[in-house]
Amino acid sequence: MSSFISHIGTVEIPVSNLKNSIKFYTKVLEVEVIFEGEKNAMLSFNKKGVPTIFLVETDKIEGVSFHNTNSDVEHTVIDFYTESLEDFRYWLTEQDVEVGPLNVHPENGMGGFGFKDPDGNKLSVTNVLHKYQ
Incomplete structure (x- = not known):
């Protein structure tokens, strides 16, 4: 059977103030x-195969993360990629973005950290690339 799904098309994120979130x-x-509508907007990295981000203004923000009861760790459902974790983390702190601790494996330098958008949605960034990325 051939696969009907080839990739992730869009990641949807709930926001309370569309204009502020677009700026962020x-x-x-x-x-x-x-695309920018009255209560939603589509954002793009302008790279083939990379999902778009659909911001949806809503009165109820439930977040885009979950608590792993096995490890007692808060996980995000979105990991963005950067080649330079330390530089990006420093830049975010300079922009007054709330960031978490930098978690990097000492042997291979791979890892990441979390940060929050204006609504407290927890997002992550990593320097790990997987096969076919």
Whole structure:
């Protein structure tokens, strides 16, 4: 049987103030607004095969993370990629973005850290690339 799904198309993120969130995501992730409606917006990295980000304004923000009861760790459902974890983390702190601790494996330098958007949605960034990325 052939696969009907080839990749992730869009990641949807709940926000309480669309204008503020557009400013945050375009600045922090350097994405472009490709559509902006009254209560939602589509953002793009402008790279083939990379999902778009769909911001949806809503009165109820439930977040985009979960608590792993096996390890007692808060996980995000979105990991962004950067080649330079330390530089990006420093830059985020300079922008007054709330960031978590830098977690890097001492032997291979691979790891990541978490940060929050204006609504407290927990996001992550990693320097790990997997096969076919």
